[in-house]
Amino acid sequence: MQHEPHQRLSAVLDQETTAAETAATLDQLLNNPELEARWERYHLIGGVIRGEPVSPDYRLLAQSVAARLATEPLISTLPPPRRWFIPWFEHWMPLAGAAMASVMLLGVMVWHPAVDGLLNQQSLTHPDRMLALATEQPPALDTVDAWPLNEPALESKLHWFVLGHQESASFSGFQGHIPYATLVGYDGQ
Amino acid sequence: MQPWLAMMASDRLIVETIAFACGVTLLLDAGAALGDPLSQLERMGQALRTREYEGTLVHLRDHQLSALRIAHRIENGESRASLLTLNGPLRTLARSERGIACLLPGQQRPILVDRAPAANLRRSATGADWSALERHYQIQAKGSSRVAGREVELISIQPRDEFRYGYRVSIDDETALPLQIELLNQDAEPLEQLMFTELQVQPLVTTPIAAPSATTPVAAEPPTATTWTVTTLPPGFRHHRYQRTAQGIEHFLFGDGLASVSVYIEPVQEFGLQGATRLGAIHAAGRQIDAHQVTVVGEVPAVTVMHLLNGVQHND
Numbered sequence: 017m018q019h020e021p022h023q024r025l026s027a028v029l030d031q032e033t034t035a036a037e038t039a040a041t042l043d044q045l046l047n048n049p050e051l052e053a054r055w056e057r058y059h060l061i062g063g064v065i066r067g068e069p070v071s072p073d074y075r076l077l078a079q080s081v082a083a084r085l086a087t088e089p090l091i092s093t094l095p096p097p098r099r100w101f102i103p104w105f106e107h108w109m110p111l112a113g114a115a116m117a118s119v120m121l122l123g124v125m126v127w128h129p130a131v132d133g134l135l136n137q138q139s140l141t142h143p144d145r146m147l148a149l150a151t152e153q154p155p156a157l158d159t160v161d162a163w164p165l166n167e168p169a170l171e172s173k174l175h176w177f178v179l180g181h182q183e184s185a186s187f188s189g190f191q192g193h194i195p196y197a198t199l200v201g202y203d204g205q
Numbered sequence: 206m207q208p209w210l211a212m213m214a215s216d217r218l219i220v221e222t223i224a225f226a227c228g229v230t231l232l233l234d235a236g237a238a239l240g241d242p243l244s245q246l247e248r249m250g251q252a253l254r255t256r257e258y259e260g261t262l263v264h265l266r267d268h269q270l271s272a273l274r275i276a277h278r279i280e281n282g283e284s285r286a287s288l289l290t291l292n293g294p295l296r297t298l299a300r301s302e303r304g305i306a307c308l309l310p311g312q313q314r315p316i317l318v319d320r321a322p323a324a325n326l327r328r329s330a331t332g333a334d335w336s337a338l339e340r341h342y343q344i345q346a347k348g349s350s351r352v353a354g355r356e357v358e359l360i361s362i363q364p365r366d367e368f369r370y371g372y373r374v375s376i377d378d379e380t381a382l383p384l385q386i387e388l389l390n391q392d393a394e395p396l397e398q399l400m401f402t403e404l405q406v407q408p409l410v411t412t413p414i415a416a417p418s419a420t421t422p423v424a425a426e427p428p429t430a431t432t433w434t435v436t437t438l439p440p441g442f443r444h445h446r447y448q449r450t451a452q453g454i455e456h457f458l459f460g461d462g463l464a465s466v467s468v469y470i471e472p473v474q475e476f477g478l479q480g481a482t483r484l485g486a487i488h489a490a491g492r493q494i495d496a497h498q499v500t501v502v503g504e505v506p507a508v509t510v511m512h513l514l515n516g517v518q519h520n521d
Contacts, residue, residue, distance in 0.1 A: 163484040169476040172316065174489055177469055177502045179305050179318045184446055184458045185465035185503075197399055198485050198504070200288045200296045200307070201264035201271035 163202075175199065242346045242360045243335045245376050250333060252381035254284065260353075260404035261291070266397040266485045278407075338462050341365050341441040350375060352384040353401045362463075367391050368439035368509045369464040370486060380406045388486050390506070396486045431455055433470050437516035439509055442466070459513065466503035466513055473498050481507060495519045 024041045163171060178199055259276040272291035277284070283302040290296040294310035304319040335344065347359035357375035364371045371389035376382070384404065388397040431447065438459060446458040457468040477498035478491030490510045491500040499517050501510040
């Protein structure tokens with residue numbers, strides 16, 4: 017396993033680590049704000065390049081871009097040919113400078129029209145309200161409380177239950193990445 | 206009519222009849238190849254297991270939009286996948302045949318789920334039994350469309366009752382991968398939606414996938430090493446698996462072959478779910494019974510988890 021922190025993260029994304037190594041790397045990520053900031057900058061830049069929606073005020077993108085411009089030189093040469101499963105962000109490193117310059121020049125974030133249209137087409141209105149437990153009558157969907165984000169220990173246990181359940185329930189072979197995307201994609205903010 | 210004209214007319218009729226028959230046959234063959242929803246779903250299940258791909262997904266739920274990077278590859282016959290959020294707090298998951306490592310915001314450490322050897326016994330090599338599932342789902346082809354710039358076939362999987370969700374799947378014509386999946390309630394209203402915005406697919410792998418011991422989900426024998434039972438199950442749900450984890454947690458798995466629910470039973474802990482909650486379309490409900498914490502969780506409607514929770518009994 018590589019020793020550079022960003023290479024370790026790359027290995028995790030590439031699935032070149034065992035579960036234990038992945039855990040160790042993720043654990044280091046949690047305890048290394050600089051590493052996490054670096055990791056997130058890659059993703060922000062990647063999102064900008066692809067025109068994906070990134071909230072304009074989230075994580076203060078302008079400051080991140082400015083800091084990166086100040087600390088890292090632009091890369092002017094293409095990387096050598098790599099295997100197929102190259103960490104996706106490494107593909108974009110040569111483009112990052114141009115993208116950042118574009119972002120600085122425009123000074124705005126552009127929401128992808130197709131994604132925006134997708135958002136507007138949905139009518140998912142389930143206001144979360146507190147539930148008084150009724151064990152005799154099942155609650156209606158819109159009366160169920162949201163995931164207990166204010167109780168980390170309980171939340172962690174429920175996450176563990178969900179992941180354990182999905183691993184056991186993979187018999188259908190149909191759902192594929194859906195359950196995991198539901199858990200990973202959920203932003204409780 | 207002159208005899209030769211009559212002959213020509215007869216020959217023409219024969220030719221037209223044959224041509225019509227051939228045309229109908231070709232149309233029927235094409236329909237079977239592209240339009241048969243069960244065949245399409247079987248192709249999709251196989252593609253999910255055997256195709257290597259990497260791409261960007263958008264996940265829409267409750268007015269929340271997430272962008273995810275997903276990668277799936279086969280290495281030495283083993284399936285490996287990773288998911289990573291591209292917006293919002295860093296959230297990532299790595300899954301292999303050995304287990305899952307997941308990092309979520311607010312968690313002090315990654316969540317690790319080791320796959321017990323017994324779990325492999327239930328991993329399907331053939332996918333869902335769609336013919337059997339038609340008892341509980343109405344499965345229909347809904348025509349063609351385009352997703353991520355690729356031609357797809359739309360398949361609707363609508364539940365016949367309130368105990369399971371439905372799906373609308375857009376299956377790539379070329380690779381059979383699901384490029385868009387909508388999770389639907391009983392009224393066919395979307396609850397969640399996943400869609401590829403960009404996808405790179407590798408040629409089919411030559412390394413065979415490691416074959417599991419069992420190929421289809423079968424009803425398991427009632428466990429004898431437990432004093433717990435679930436007395437009432439939703440229609441079509443059966444007990445599939447029982448295990449006791451190293452932490453002493455008893456785990457029952459129930460399902461209809463597509464939808465599934467887990468029941469976890471453990472001695473009362475400091476932290477236990479009392480009531481019902483949800484994470485998008487994943488519902489969970491819990492309560493205490495005889496100094497034990499019972500938690501039911503699954504990607505099923507709230508009514509289903511409550512149905513099972515109410516059916517849990519402790520037999521002294």
